[in-house]
Structures are given as structure tokens and as C-alpha cells.
Amino acid sequence: xxxxxxxxxxxxxxxxxxxxxxxxxxQGIDAVTLQVLGNKLGTSRTAIYRHFSSKxxxxxxxxxxxxxxxxxxxxxxxxxxxxxxxxxLYLVGIEYINFSIANPNLYRILFxxxxxxxxxxxxxxxxxxxxxxxxxxxxxxxEGEEAKLFNISNPMTQxxxxxxxxxxxxxxxxxxxxxxxxxxxxxxxxSFKTIINGxxxx
Amino acid sequence: xxxxxxxxxxxxxxxxxxxxxxxxxxQGIDAVTLQVLGNKLGTSRTAIYRHFSSKxxxxxxxxxxxxxxxxxxxxxxxxxxxxxxxxxLYLVGIEYINFSIANPNLYRILFxxxxxxxxxxxxxxxxxxxxxxxxxxxxxxxEGEEAKLFNISNPMTQxxxxxxxxxxxxxxxxxxxxxxxxxxxxxxxxSFKTIINGxxxx
DNA sequence: ACCTGAACACCGTTCAAGT
DNA sequence: ACCTGAACACCGTTCAAGT
Numbered sequence: 001x002x003x004x005x006x007x008x009x010x011x012x013x014x015x016x017x018x019x020x021x022x023x024x025x026x027q028g029i030d031a032v033t034l035q036v037l038g039n040k041l042g043t044s045r046t047a048i049y050r051h052f053s054s055k056x057x058x059x060x061x062x063x064x065x066x067x068x069x070x071x072x073x074x075x076x077x078x079x080x081x082x083x084x085x086x087x088x089l090y091l092v093g094i095e096y097i098n099f100s101i102a103n104p105n106l107y108r109i110l111f112x113x114x115x116x117x118x119x120x121x122x123x124x125x126x127x128x129x130x131x132x133x134x135x136x137x138x139x140x141x142x143e144g145e146e147a148k149l150f151n152i153s154n155p156m157t158q159x160x161x162x163x164x165x166x167x168x169x170x171x172x173x174x175x176x177x178x179x180x181x182x183x184x185x186x187x188x189x190x191s192f193k194t195i196i197n198g199x200x201x202x
Numbered sequence: 203x204x205x206x207x208x209x210x211x212x213x214x215x216x217x218x219x220x221x222x223x224x225x226x227x228x229q230g231i232d233a234v235t236l237q238v239l240g241n242k243l244g245t246s247r248t249a250i251y252r253h254f255s256s257k258x259x260x261x262x263x264x265x266x267x268x269x270x271x272x273x274x275x276x277x278x279x280x281x282x283x284x285x286x287x288x289x290x291l292y293l294v295g296i297e298y299i300n301f302s303i304a305n306p307n308l309y310r311i312l313f314x315x316x317x318x319x320x321x322x323x324x325x326x327x328x329x330x331x332x333x334x335x336x337x338x339x340x341x342x343x344x345e346g347e348e349a350k351l352f353n354i355s356n357p358m359t360q361x362x363x364x365x366x367x368x369x370x371x372x373x374x375x376x377x378x379x380x381x382x383x384x385x386x387x388x389x390x391x392x393s394f395k396t397i398i399n400g401x402x403x404x
Numbered sequence: 405a406c407c408t409g410a411a412c413a414c415c416g417t418t419c420a421a422g423t
Numbered sequence: 424a425c426c427t428g429a430a431c432a433c434c435g436t437t438c439a440a441g442t
Contacts, residue, residue, distance in 0.1 A: 235433090
């Protein structure tokens, strides 16, 4: 049973990214091994080096790739023009928490320390600085302000406050801190009220 | 130049914890290697196994040990009875952010995924559930409520909101997300106002 | 009781060699 | 252009042996 060819005809790079992402989600980052990847794709463990300069390089690309999948979850919600600004804000937050709970291993590496290296090695992000989702959040806040609904001194700072709160809840949840796992629904509701209360024109 | 004895007379365990913590803070978790630890302490790299069942076990103890140092930063602030509740809340938050910025590598492992294993393998934390600092925060909120300053429906949930926001700011800062590094002072001020605004009796 | 040295199975990476 | 197999230096862990 010898294979006629060991070539992947140019799609090995994409398969590597897909498989690595898959292993991260199901078994966590430590389970991603060049040996395991090679076995899954039917190549030796050194085949990787044709497509990535190192394992680090591969993982950085996975993070970049994973972010796209992450961002995709939110754009439909931001675009629900039939919903009010407040409703969209609520739904985006819910989606954010749900994603992190459903994909803890992926979420951890997307927002982990390795991200800094990704940004440094990629000019697009480095220049743009803000992610698509962060930008959309700012735009939503500005939309609320222009409708005389919100009172915001600095939309970027306000978006950072909201993002910090969401990231904090998600991280503490998935890593098992402060009993948050048992109280996430109420925590989200109180968090949302606190944020909205700080935004609304009185 | 042969040593008269390779014995550490019972303090090797403590030295291992100290050195591991030191390496984590200065070089990060990946730099903690049994070989490096052995070299620093003048033992072979297998000497560790007299005192810990595995490297994992050692790291869990480092996390436990590190949390004590972390918590110590806050108790003096919580106990400043000459300061108002709001002032103490402000200072605790500042201290929290400052610590995480000053000790990013340590902060990351204290609140990382490994913590769950520490809690599971340690009945004290598992039963108590809440850390000392979290408890002190809840008590501070209740003190504000009893003074008719704050209006709080559930002190635990409210403490979780505050903790999530602080953890989110700290994490996003040290891992280089959303431009927070360039805006941390304003971000903290706006965050604090938002939280206080949600707490104060109107 | 405490530590060592050799051995084991793994890891990422390099490189000459094969098609 | 793309992949392999052997080799290298590392890693955590086990274990018989030394004091």
C-alpha cells in the first residue's frame, strides 16, 4: 500500500493551518506537535518547514487565521440595522461570551501573549492597530452618540472599557476564577446595565 | 574544588519555589527548566523529584506561593480606615493594574489556565472558593452599602463585575491588545467612574 | 533521607539526499 | 519545488545506585 505521491499539490499550507486550529480547539495548544501534524496530514514532521519558517511562525499564522473566524461572528450582529444600538450592544456581548465559552482553547491563544508577536510581524494589523470588531464597536458607540442616546467623551476609551469588561469575564470564566462559572448570566446582566447606565444621556 | 556536601539540609524545596518564581518574573514561564533550576541551586536536574512529584506540581506550588505575594499588596489598602470607601476602591484598582504591569509574566500564570489545577488539588481554595482579595473587595462593597453610599443588589456579582474589568484591563495591557498600553491612565479613570456611577445611591 | 548519572521517549530544528 | 530520514541538542521523567 504505497502512495503514488507524497505531494499535497500546494494545499499543504492551508491544511496545516486547519489541522493546527482544530487540534488547538479540541485538545489545546500543547497538543500541537509537528509529529502529530505530520501524522494527520500523512507527511513527515519536517515537511512543515517548506511552508513555515518555524513552529512559532505556523502558530502565529493560526492566530491570524483564527481571528478572522472570530471576527466573522460579530459583523452580522453589528449590521442588524433593525435593532437599536443598545440591543446590538447587548447581542454582541452575549456572542462574545458564548464564543469564548464554546472555544476556550482558541480564545486563550487569540488573546494570549503570542498575539504581540503576530502584530509585530504583520504590518497590516500593526498599522491599523484596532481589530475589525473593535472598530465596529467604536462605530456603534458613535452611532449612539449621534442619535443623542449616549454621552461619550472618548469613543475609543469607552470601547476599551467595554472590551476590557468582556475580556475579563470571558477569561475569568474559562480559567475558573472567582466562581464566575456559576454566575455568568447574572454577571453579564449586571455588567451590561452598568455599562449602559454610564453611556446613556441623563 | 569538590563540595563537601551536596545536601541542602531541608531548604531545597523553598529555594526551588523561590528560584522558579524568580525565573518566571524575569524570563517567563518557558524559561523554567529542570536543568536551569538544578544549575542555579547546584544540584542535578532530578533532585527536584525528592520534593515535588513533577514539574507541574512544582509550578502549581509556585502559583499558590505567588498568590500570597499578590494578595499581600492589597490588604494594607483595604485596611486604610482613614480613607473613604470610594478612595480605597480607587487605590486597590490602581495597585492591581500597577502590579500586573510590573509583573506581567507572574500575573499571566497566576490567572492562567493552570490555576484550575491548583484549585482542584488544594481543598482550602476549593472550599473557600474566593481569594482573600476578592473577599476583601466584597466586604468593602458591603461597607459602602451599609453606609447608605452604595446601592447593591448582589455584592458578589458586583465584585465580579469590578474584578472582570480590572482583569480585562490588566490582561489586554500586558498582552498588547487594543492600544490599551498607550491609554491606560484614561482607561482606568473612565472605568472607575463607570463603576462608581453604577454603585452610588442617586 | 537525599542526591546522582545513565537511560528513555519525546520535542523542535537542520541538512544532505531523494523525486 | 516539495518531501524524507538521519542527526542534533534539548526536554521531563524513571530508576538503580551511591552517601
